[in-house]
Amino acid sequence: MRVNTLLVGTAMMALVGTALPAAAEDSVYIPLLTYRTGAFAGSGIPIADGMHDYFKMLNARDGGIGGVKIVTEECETGYTAQKGVECYEATKAKGALVYNPWSTGITLALIPKATQEKIPVLSMAYGLSAAAMGKTFPWVFNPPLTYWDGLSVAIKYVGDKSGGLDKLKGKTIGFIYLDAPYGKEPIPLLEGLAKDYGFKVAKYPVPADKMQDQSSQWLNVQQDNPDWMVMWGWGAMNPTAVKEAAKVGYPMDKFIGVWWSGSEDDARPAGPGGKGYLTLNFTATGADFPAVQDIVKHVFDKGNSSVKEKSKIGEVNYNKGVYNSVLMAEAIRTAQKITGKKVINAADMRLGLEALEISEARFKEIGLGGFAAPVKVTCDDHSGAHAVYLQQWNGTKWVKASDWIAPMKDKVRPLLEKDASDYTAKNAPWPARSEDCPKS
């Protein structure tokens, strides 16, 4: 393993020109599939920065994790599945511990490959919802919750505001979404819940080349006049949708975006018109956490961050990137504990991810108390279906607008099981799980 590590390190130095830690030091290699270019760069850049900066901070402050440095290498996907797969193929031989595709399309393309080649995929709150079924997808993890869990929270919130879920009968819920695998992912659950609660669904797909011209979609909204709107948007689609909603006079406090539609750059361009817009979220906003302050101290202040303005540290998508790295870092620690090894491999990482548990106390211990809800992944449930809260744009910043709301596990879980079963049937012969569950 030591030889492999050195080989990886040498290759890394040649490829990316990164100053690696001294050859005597142990390291693990994590390729980061990011997009700093193209139509979705606005969302991709802060996430990439957050991921990098947390690892850089751990390397600088603690000397890595358990005495092992984290070596990262970015591969630009441009949010396209083809480039994402190319990145996977180009980096897997370097001893990749885990892949973070940052695109549902790329995740869907990697699930069969990574399962076959036994490299974990961490699709944090995105990707294939059914991947939460750990018994079917032992190599795929999607904590803290799936898209289906998120949608169930949105419907629960709408029900709550309407006087109960039974009051949804006869109402119309509009669903505006990026016409891509990501945007389409929650539709089966939405249609299922519509049957259960008797509401109608009006769908408004937004093709990628119409992200910045959604007048047709919002004219349809204007005509249908749905009681509530739910959005699964990304990149330039989000600010345009918020602007268009304001233009047609749609009540912003009845417009709920998914957690990927709730960055500052999504709401800010709408100006005062965006006031009241709601989105789901599972991480805190702001830099007022000891770990984030350590990023400022050890990374930003020393000129080692890609972030240009300090104020960007702590913004919504930056914190999502940090959270993604926290999940990986804690999984590495867990894997080191389980295996007793300092330098772990992909199989060990899978064990760490499957036994991942970050309690409230642990979040506090790592300097992120109150940053997110406690997370627990199990052999059976790779997402954990954790709670999220709603945040609301007040015209200048996001403010918390609800308590933590748990997903409708009773509704979502059976559908996830069915979807996982359908997936394996479509992708037959799907390998049966051969991996044991972690002992602790």
Add this chain to the structure above:
Amino acid sequence: MEQVLEVLSMVLVEPFARMATNPAFLVQVIWEGFVSGVLYALIALGFVLIFKASGVFNFAQGIMVVFAALTLVGLHEAGVPAWVAVALALVVMYVLAVGVERIVLRPLVNQPDIILLMATIGLTRVLVGFGELVFGGEPKVMIANELGIPSGVWRIPLFDRVVVIKLIDLTAAIVAIVMVAGLAFFFSRTRIGRALRAVADDHQAALSVGISLEQIWVIVWFAAGIVALVTGIMWGARSDVSFALEIIALKALPVLILGGFTSVPGAIVGGLIIGIGEKIGEIYWGRLIGGGIESWLAYMIALLFLLFRPQGLFGEKIIERV
């Protein structure tokens, strides 16, 4: 049989019934289509100008829109007053035009068109990389207020309902119409315009009568740069200023197919037909097949026209003797 009648009713009767029962909404749809149409025409115009002068399909037109808009916003963020930033952005676009002529076009005179097309693809990559290096990839907010672009809406009562006109859309439409008319006049009624047409017909013949190919190319690329800046301001104000704007340029393709690659009026009429046609199609027929049909409907409309006029609406009919 009953099902067939139902489908026929959904396709041939219901959409028109919806139009008749809510004419104010139909007006709203046509207005939105008109605004999109003039903005498409503006993008298409950038392509047409360069194609007329050099026979090159300028693949870089989309990124020129992004580059111009980012330059404007970037300069303003650096503390330059809004209208001074506009002037400086124009200077940057002029420098770009000169640079393209000197570095890309001049060494490729009389090369096959495909070589020039490849050169513009290369130019696109260079501008993407340079733009990201200088301005970063984060979205920026267009300085619409600072430029005096109004942000309110007009609510016009019509047929007992209300038609909403966003002032920014109205401004975009007016600016685009003025730009299109100005450029059409410039290139059809002035000496430079005639020189441009001569260059478009035959580079060598134009050179032989004393027309400076280099000068014409700089003028045309600069004009395309001005168009890119205006397009970037208008589209950027409707959404945000990011590299996603590059995709907008794709909307010019069906417009060019329809209007012809060499016709300024074609770009205008084509833009309007595509803009209004795709909106009406999406709103009244889109739902029948799941919605989101605008992206390909534009090409369907263009192809339908091409069945009857292969050279496009106003394109030049080329007869080649064999």
